[in-house]
Amino acid sequence: MADKDMTLMAHLMRRAGFGVPRDELEACAAKGYEATVEELLDPDAHGIPPLDTSVLFRHSPGFKVPGNPDNAMGYWMYRLINTSRPLEEKVSLLWHQVFATANSKVNNPPEVVRQKEMFREYGMGSYRRLLVELAKNPAMIFWLDNQENHKDAPNENWGRELLELFSMGQGNYTEDDVKECARAFTGWTLAPTLPGVLFNRFPWEFKYDPEDHDDGEKVFLGQRGRFNGEDVIDIILRHPATPRFVARHLYNFFVADEVQVSSWQDEPPRDPEAVAILADTLVGSEFDIRSTLRVLFNSDFFKDERVWFAKVKSPTELIVSTMRLVRDFRVYRPGMAGIGMETSYQGQAILNPPSVEGWHTGQEWIDSGALLQRINFVADRVGDVSLPGVRAIVDMLAVSGTLSPDELVDGCLDLLGPIRMADDTRQELIDHALAAGPIRRGQTEQEHTAFGARVSEVLKLITATREYQLE
Amino acid sequence: MKAVKVRGRVFSYSRTIGNVSVFRYPVDLALGEGNTIYVLNRGHDGDWIFGVNVINTDEGLLGKFGGNGEGDGQFVWPTALVVDSQGLAYVADEWLNRISVYDTTVEFNKQDIGERNFLRKWGTVGSGDGQINGPAGMVLDRDENLYITEYVNHRVSKFTRGGEFLMNFGKEGSGPGEFNRPWGIAVDSQGDLYVADWRNDRVQKFTPDGRYLATFGTPGAGPGKLHLPSDVAVDQDGDVYVTDWGQNKVEVYDAEGGHLATFYGDAEKLSKSGEEYLELNIADSEKRQKVTNFEPEFRFNLPTAVEVDGEGRILIADNVRMRIQIYRKERG
Incomplete structure (x- = not known):
């Protein structure tokens, strides 16, 4: 698949889902654009199972009938991060924005969650x-x-x-x-x-x-x-x-x-x-809605390069796309409620919109405090080379053995998206990489560690750019 | 529940103890001397304040111990609890992959003593002999050795109480003697073992050295069928009780696996602590007066553990409902 087609597929997966790591992107590309759209639109017809929550409830029964909002938020974030049916969840998120209902008044977290389950069930019909x-x-x-x-x-x-x-x-x-x-x-x-x-x-x-x-x-x-x-x-x-x-x-x-x-x-x-x-x-x-989304995703106006990266990621989209990229919480572990709370810190307390009008979106997701929180959250994840998704990026780049600063930056941009970076920003990243000297995978454990650190440093810088905030 | 008379037994509902102010997602039980019950609370993200309750069947609080954290005497994901003949309590933690040992003979004086009765810990994470990964259920045999089910390793390992490895059996799979994420475990008066084979929707019976003997329950819905069973207990007559976690019920089988009864939860009457709560909270009491259907409150929600005592009492940890429902078996 040509680079442009791969970039278009990445655009589809960001909008119809929460983005995908490179191996999943390549799998989608192998299937083809229209076939991927059909899978997203009708997972049942393509044998894609719904998320099995039994392991989650075994380890955290508090998510089954959440007694407090934190658990309800954590439960939904777990679903968003782990679903194999991302459009279903994305549509549920859409209707949560449109039909904004807040636990702050309802004061019944399981009922607010049940509303999202209703969106999941009927949202594309x-x-x-x-x-x-x-x-x-x-x-x-x-x-x-x-x-x-x-x-x-x-x-x-x-x-x-x-x-x-x-x-x-x-x-x-x-x-x-x-x-x-x-x-x-x-x-x-x-x-x-x-x-x-x-x-x-x-x-x-x-x-x-x-x-x-x-x-x-x-x-x-x-x-x-x-x-x-x-x-x-x-x-x-x-x-x-x-x-x-x-x-x-x-x-x-x-x-x-x-x-x-x-x-x-x-x-x-x-x-x-x-x-x-x-x-x-x-x-x-x-x-x-399903028929209408089919038209939308296959339309020229959706595929038009002018709308690529024309949306600011909502906090939920930023968090979930990052977690899916670095593959954190794909195996359940303590701390999920904290990930739910992160949406609050970034200005989109999930399940708790500020009013019936929902959140103000687009550029209004970004203010100085929210931007700092967004950058720090993402940088902490992509800077952790022990996370499987980050490790995978490091390993893919390591195949080349030795990378020039250009190759390092372009490789990271490619594997994080592909992301289109403004020329001057890209050059700054290259200059930074250049100042730190050549990058080689090497043979020793120490060299491998140093290689991973260099890659994660560039990943952190990229995620701090304007472009990473867009989808 | 009306009393169920079946093949020389009468099963009936007795009563309920606890509520959300007493327990927080109780995950396992152990019976102590007299009417003492030890209740291991799982807690949840952001609310890990409940450790092990030491109570009696009249809901009198005798004390509490343990707490959240990774330090000595603390736990992150507690799963199982047993108490030996000397009053030492063993708590398994499936996140920290260790067994912590506490002295329950100390004076609690109705206080939460935290980790002050902690004695020692053992356990090394891994899949080799003598290592554990994802300890989920525990039981003491007649010699007071510990059998531990391992959720991640899909097997049962046997240790001395001091943590010395003795043997293990089982592997991942769905055939006889194989496991898929096992959970609770029990031992009968003959020393045979019963394992709640969670993902395989069954309970398997083994000799003490791990030889497969029989299967209880079949996958599916309805009385006698199992879906994701969490725990098992065996009474003096050999009757087998299984908490059918995935279907919010408890199944009872005879020693040969014949189905005897199903409990769905019968907490029609509030627990003593529940009554006390409503006496103090008039607004909540008034809200309840408008309710026309109380049935959802009677029923189990993720029953996680079952224990039987020598007096025919069957205690069930009703996890999400934060209580223990007690049934009774009599001859008749």
């Missing part, structure tokens, strides 16, 4: 089904107070966010539509469930209470009827704003950073034509 499941999801009901949405005292919180953030976007509905939407979801509530204090946590249950449902006539988005919640979702999906809004989310998450969602009403899409293609696919496929 029908968007209609996803919205229905979301409306019935206990964590979401509690998060947006729908258990307080009564026939005689409607609460508009869920109804408003369903329209504003989950389907259509601002400017496409009226305040009356919000009220009528809320009425349609009265009676969609939670069954009284066991409080989780004495014997750990217990699952919450959705309950439809017909006695508390407002069955009266409603006028919603210009249509009249005695609508219930699913009727409202069907009307939303028929509105032209919805496919455009969902398509823009897909573009923003998988292709290139857009402005923040709150500005979408005023700012046109970065690539209107691409968003239109995705929106048309949504409509034509009855809002099937």
